[in-house]
């Protein structure tokens with residue numbers, strides 16, 4: 203049977219070597235070869251540990267539990283097996299990677315007596331380093347043994363002289379000694395760390411190197427580019443070797459680092475890619491973390507719609523999970539609702555603020571408008587007042603300039619203007635016009651006998667009677683002293699006589715303080731009967747007629763002949 207597989211021994215050695223160096227791709231090829239070409243009594247045992255290693259490295263949840271149960275059921279973890287150290291190493295790693303550290307510690311404690319002597323080969327060196335590392339978290343009695351295991355492992359690793367193995371031992375020793383998580387001092391830790399960092403360059407591409415680079419690039423390097431490139435290199439090595447579980451952890455660390463460095467869009471791109479490519483390999487915690495980051499990243503950029511979309515995606519993806527997930531989901535939902543409420547509140551606050559500002563702005567605009575209108579109104583009012591008052595004074599002045607102060611009748615200037623105007627109209631329309639010049643009789647005597655006040659009274663009385671007894675179209679005014687000029691448009695000289703009669707009759711009725719029988723004389727001239735048509739010559743002629751009226755006995759009207 204064995205002859206069917208001539209190189210069986212070397213294939214098995216290669217298999218355990220690949221288990222030791224976690225070369226998953228090679229392990230898969232060997233498994234395939236063994237299944238197709240070899241038949242051997244022990245082949246089932248070898249394959250089980252090989253497959254457990256692959257399932258662990260690929261985080262194949264279903265198979266990990268299945269294979270482990272099979273190993274326990276078949277009772278093949280046997281100290282007498284020449285490959286026992288490998289088997290123990292694989293089992294312990296499997297519990298450890300499956301987040302069941304207490305099972306790993308229990309297993310290693312159970313079999314630690316196997317390692318009482320010196321380690322015989324590289325896998326025993328690794329197993330001892332594992333024990334040393336695991337016991338770091340265990341009870342204090344075991345803690346004391348830790349250094350003995352590490353010391354023995356280091357001596358043997360140096361003796362074997364394999365740089366990867368030396369790096370493995372030193373890395374376990376160094377990383378477990380990280381000052382934050384154990385009792386070693388910072389100086390002690392630095393010493394250990396410097397040692398494995400100095401070995402790093404001499405080690406070829408391997409999973410141990412990738413793990414060191416991950417740890418180192420994430421925790422130790424402060425330079426942004428160096429740190430990111432170190433993590434990238436580690437992830438690349440892990441992918442090349444097919445260790446998807448650690449490649450995934452590395453990618454998550456890489457994304458976290460991107461966020462720390464503020465490379466937000468690159469981080470978002472990487473998270474989405476990770477979810478797309480490796481969703482089935484991630485546990486709930488990792489998925490939750492990634493969606494939380496997506497939510498926070500988009501929220502910090504005020505892309506609230508995207509933030510909500512990421513939360514929704516997370517619910518959809520976890521809806522089919524068990525009760526634990528449901529509980530987490532409920533918690534997240536509550537958290538999401540709070541966030542949603544907060545966002546809504548923020549938007550509401552902002553819109554209220556905007557409305558407030560708009561209102562204030564509107565108020566201010568209205569205020570400015572009202573102030574403008576008030577100012578304008580006041581200005582217009584003041585201007586109007588000024589204009590009105592100046593117009594009024596102007597009117598008053600011009601009125602004063604045209605009125606005889608004593609009698610209130612138009613003065614010489616006013617009646618001259620009126621006469622000129624009426625004469626022009628009459629001439630244009632070819633109408634007749636009569637001009638009368640009246641003079642109170644014996645006025646000097648009135649003054650002398652009754653006093654000037656009486657004289658003034660008589661003047662006023664004459665003015666009143668004249669204004670009340672002329673037609674609306676007729677004009678009259680004080681020509682000077684006790685002399686009056688009348689203009690009667692469209693009137694013949696005969697009709698002027700009627701006016702004289704009317705005025706005389708009224709004046710004769712005036713009786714005051716013994717004064718009565720007041721009379722006046724009048725000279726009249728009409729336009730048609732005159733060859734001279736200018737005002738002055740007409741007035742002069744009327745004056746001539748007045749003179750004649752006086753001379754011929756007063757209290758009468760004298761006409762110029764037609």
Ligand SMILES: Nc1nc2c(ncn2[C@@H]2O[C@H](COP(=O)(O)OP(=O)(O)OP(=O)(O)O)[C@@H](O)[C@H]2O)c(=O)[nH]1
Nearest residue numbers: 642643644645646647649654655657658683684752
């Ligand atoms: N009280 C008063 N007297 C005036 C006014 N204006 C002129 N007189 C006077 O009127 C008088 C006119 O006198 P005369 O020109 O001699 O005329 P008369 O006495 O009426 O004589 P006859 O015209 O011939 O009837 C003068 O004594 C003037 O001083 C005035 O405004 N008020």
